[in-house]
Amino acid sequence: MNKHVKWIIRQWTHQKWFLIIMLFFTLGSSAVSIAHPIVFGRLIDLLRNILSNPGKYPAPMDEVNRIIWILLGLGFAQFVTGFYPAFRGWVNIRFEHFLRMFYFRFVVTKDFRFFQKYRTGDVVTRLTDDLSDFPKISWFLCSGIFRALNSFSLIMFSLVVMFGISPRLTLLSVAPLPLMMVVFYFTSDRLYKNFERNQQAISNINNQLEMSFSGIRIVKAFVSEEKYNRFFDTALARRFKTEMSVVKLNAVLHLIYEYIDYFAQIGVILFGGYMAVKGRITVGTFYMFYSYLSMMIYPLLDLPQLFVSGKQAFVNIDRLEDMKDYPSFNDTWSGTEKPAELQELRFENVDCTYPDKSEPAIRDCSFDLRKGERLLILGSTGAGKSTVANLVLGLLQPDSGAITFNGIPLQKIDLNDLRDLIAYVPQDPVLFTGTIKDNVLFAVDGATDEEYQTAVRASQLEQEIAAFPEREQTKVGQRGLGVSGGQKQRVTIARALIKRPQLLILDDITASLDAENEEKLWQDINIHYPGIAAIVISHRLSTLHYVDRVLFIDSEGRAHQGTHDELVFNNQEYHDFLHEHLK
Numbered sequence: 001m002n003k004h005v006k007w008i009i010r011q012w013t014h015q016k017w018f019l020i021i022m023l024f025f026t027l028g029s030s031a032v033s034i035a036h037p038i039v040f041g042r043l044i045d046l047l048r049n050i051l052s053n054p055g056k057y058p059a060p061m062d063e064v065n066r067i068i069w070i071l072l073g074l075g076f077a078q079f080v081t082g083f084y085p086a087f088r089g090w091v092n093i094r095f096e097h098f099l100r101m102f103y104f105r106f107v108v109t110k111d112f113r114f115f116q117k118y119r120t121g122d123v124v125t126r127l128t129d130d131l132s133d134f135p136k137i138s139w140f141l142c143s144g145i146f147r148a149l150n151s152f153s154l155i156m157f158s159l160v161v162m163f164g165i166s167p168r169l170t171l172l173s174v175a176p177l178p179l180m181m182v183v184f185y186f187t188s189d190r191l192y193k194n195f196e197r198n199q200q201a202i203s204n205i206n207n208q209l210e211m212s213f214s215g216i217r218i219v220k221a222f223v224s225e226e227k228y229n230r231f232f233d234t235a236l237a238r239r240f241k242t243e244m245s246v247v248k249l250n251a252v253l254h255l256i257y258e259y260i261d262y263f264a265q266i267g268v269i270l271f272g273g274y275m276a277v278k279g280r281i282t283v284g285t286f287y288m289f290y291s292y293l294s295m296m297i298y299p300l301l302d303l304p305q306l307f308v309s310g311k312q313a314f315v316n317i318d319r320l321e322d323m324k325d326y327p328s329f330n331d332t333w334s335g336t337e338k339p340a341e342l343q344e345l346r347f348e349n350v351d352c353t354y355p356d357k358s359e360p361a362i363r364d365c366s367f368d369l370r371k372g373e374r375l376l377i378l379g380s381t382g383a384g385k386s387t388v389a390n391l392v393l394g395l396l397q398p399d400s401g402a403i404t405f406n407g408i409p410l411q412k413i414d415l416n417d418l419r420d421l422i423a424y425v426p427q428d429p430v431l432f433t434g435t436i437k438d439n440v441l442f443a444v445d446g447a448t449d450e451e452y453q454t455a456v457r458a459s460q461l462e463q464e465i466a467a468f469p470e471r472e473q474t475k476v477g478q479r480g481l482g483v484s485g486g487q488k489q490r491v492t493i494a495r496a497l498i499k500r501p502q503l504l505i506l507d508d509i510t511a512s513l514d515a516e517n518e519e520k521l522w523q524d525i526n527i528h529y530p531g532i533a534a535i536v537i538s539h540r541l542s543t544l545h546y547v548d549r550v551l552f553i554d555s556e557g558r559a560h561q562g563t564h565d566e567l568v569f570n571n572q573e574y575h576d577f578l579h580e581h582l583k
Contacts (some may be wrong), residue, residue, distance in 0.1 A: 121207030
């Protein structure tokens, strides 16, 4: 079975009851549509016979009234089935919502390699534009397929009636369908490629917009608005070109289908009219045949359209599945151990290489960190300091060596439980759209007001909040727009501390704190969060006063552990590093 058909069936299983209702709606709508010409045709023939031979019908109005009541019943049925398109649109939205949530869950579990390959704008496009509206996935899963089913049932019901009237005339009516299939067969590959290029162009546009708006301060600072306008013009021109190619191909196909059916319709009308004039069929029968022919015009166009829109939807399906199936470290992480607290973290001869690099970021890294201890990681830019933090968080996996947590290999620990024990404050602070309080409480459900206030005071954020007009309810924009860099960093520290973690990882965050506030930070951590272990990445010499040991990563990525005094006297590269880099 085709992989796309399997995928569609899997999605249908999640909405099966709604699809069963859709099936009844579809067949009911087709049946009501088919019944109308039959009843009207009989009414026309009845009236004609009554007028031409009134003596044959002693009570003609009884027969007419019976047909009128049937028409009223059909009218009510038509009213009920009139809700069919609205219900179909509602099921489209259900599919869209389900698929967006389903694929988003996969995206948030991916590691850094995924976000290097798939840029933000590309991911957004796949989760929005690829899913919604005609002829994208959610529309195709319900409206696209059920419209085609509705068309097919109309054609089949009509053919049954029409074959009973005139097999020759019926064959003339369906003659365009094989020709339409042939046209589609020879254009299907081109449709797929054109639509794929167009979706990639849309992704590029969204990437360009995301970069422009997130980096708007840099753009303005370097007076680069005109340059970005040119970048955007170029990207937009590519999208215009690919989108026009899709539109042109669809327009040509639709025109071909319409003219094929148009000429067939002329032939049917001429031939059917000739039969009616010659008396081979009645006027009512010709009306029925013409009504069914008119009724079949759009279904005959709809069936090829199913294949056209299907090709476009298959592109979107492939894009979503490519994103979902992109390999992640988490896919091989099968740990089930659930440690309650940190007793000891140990690295033993750990090497780690990034996937796109040939040389290891760190080599032969060994150190241990016990409950309540603090370790300062030093090294030049690019030496591998943040790599150590990423390894502890399970964001990277080592090439060789062992990382243990309370003596348990890291791979045997449940990843979520591991991260629940760790709080991470990145070098580049990230805030989410919302209030300052929302950002502090981001990772903790049900934190008390006392815990919130303690975290705010310890992070030296209390005076900053008091200076805001709306205090803790002050809104911050995307990426923390509206607050300073130092304020953003303190919010991220408060967000980490409110977890009351067993291990606190601070990646060069003290650059946003002056010496006095850094001292207060560590004093408050000692008072309010006793026993917390910490890994600190910093370039500030004063930080040495608040840590127990130092892990120095040299220019070759090798790690050296000891106290500050031990390393100063025993490691020349460490001595030179302090002299050149620390202030």
